[in-house]
Amino acid sequence: MQSSASDASLRILFVNSGLRYGGAETQLIAIQRELKRRGHEPSLYLLTRDAPRLAELTDHGIQVTVDDKHYRLDLGVLWRLRQHIRTVRPQLVHGFLFDANIYTRLAGIGQGVPILNSERSHGYKLQTMQRLIHYPTRFLVDGVIANSHAGRLFAQQMFALPAERTHTVWNGISPFA
Numbered sequence: 001m002q003s004s005a006s007d008a009s010l011r012i013l014f015v016n017s018g019l020r021y022g023g024a025e026t027q028l029i030a031i032q033r034e035l036k037r038r039g040h041e042p043s044l045y046l047l048t049r050d051a052p053r054l055a056e057l058t059d060h061g062i063q064v065t066v067d068d069k070h071y072r073l074d075l076g077v078l079w080r081l082r083q084h085i086r087t088v089r090p091q092l093v094h095g096f097l098f099d100a101n102i103y104t105r106l107a108g109i110g111q112g113v114p115i116l117n118s119e120r121s122h123g124y125k126l127q128t129m130q131r132l133i134h135y136p137t138r139f140l141v142d143g144v145i146a147n148s149h150a151g152r153l154f155a156q157q158m159f160a161l162p163a164e165r166t167h168t169v170w171n172g173i174s175p176f177a
Contacts (some may be wrong), residue, residue, distance in 0.1 A: 011041045013090035015081065015100040015107075017069070018050030019057075024120050027147065027171050028096050029056050036062055045084055046079055047103060072129070073102070081107040092116065096144070102133055105140040117147040122154035134158070147171050 015030060020026050032042040033056075043063040065084060069077045071092050081103055085093060094116040095104035100118040108115040126134055138158070143165045146152035152168045155161065 009040050010035075010092065011043070011088065011090045013043050013045060013085065013088060013093045014016055014096060015047070015093065015104045016096040016100045018046055018048045019044075019064075020050060021053065023171065024097055024118070025053065027044045029053065031169075032057055033060050033061050038085070042090065045107055047074075047081075047099060071098075072099075073133070078106055082111070085111050087115060089113075094118070096120075098130065098134075101141075102137065105137045108140065114142040115140060117141050117144050117155075117159070119144050119151045119155035119158070122146075122148065122150040136161060142147045143167065145169050 012035065014028060016025065016028055019029075028044070032044065035042040044057060044065070046064065046066045047069040049066055049068055051064075051066055054064060054066070067080055069076045073089040085107055090113060092093065092114050093104050093108055093111075095101040096118045097120065104115050104117065121154070141159055144152070144159055144161060144167075146155050146166065146168050147170060149168055152166045155166050156163060159166075
């Protein structure tokens with residue numbers, strides 16, 4: 001029996017600032033564990049050492065690389081992330097939260113790998129420094145994954161993307177779990 005494209009194992013590199021106890025981090029852990037359970041190869045690149053939940057991934061055999069960002073835009077971390085992408089050769093790089101979204105866009109330039117960003121909210125205004133980096137780099141994104149329909153519609157405007165390049169993936173986290 002031939003394997004279909006949907007049966008093939010995917011190497012997906014997620015990028016996030018840290019791994020704390022927030023909702024985005026909880027969803028990130030759940031997504032990676034489920035991808036691993038389904039036979040894929042998720043991995044995580046953390047921009048900072050702020051990772052008290054690290055074992056929730058490593059205990060499940062998920063590779064996590066921890067960096068040590070000292071500045072908003074730490075060029076050393078950006079360079080190491082670019083090198084990591086070249087070495088690991090993921091089929092997809094997916095940033096979570098604002099800083100990681102920016103780092104994935106910049107690190108992905110010229111790498112030949114699709115870049116996804118996440119939208120975790122809607123209706124907010126970017127601060128001046130965020131606008132200065134977001135708007136000139138938003139064209140580097142291949143798509144955006146939001147966790148609500150409102151977030152997806154907001155992302156379409158923020159990233160100037162057509163509807164088919166934005167998607168909703170619900171949190172999937174039960175408040176009673």
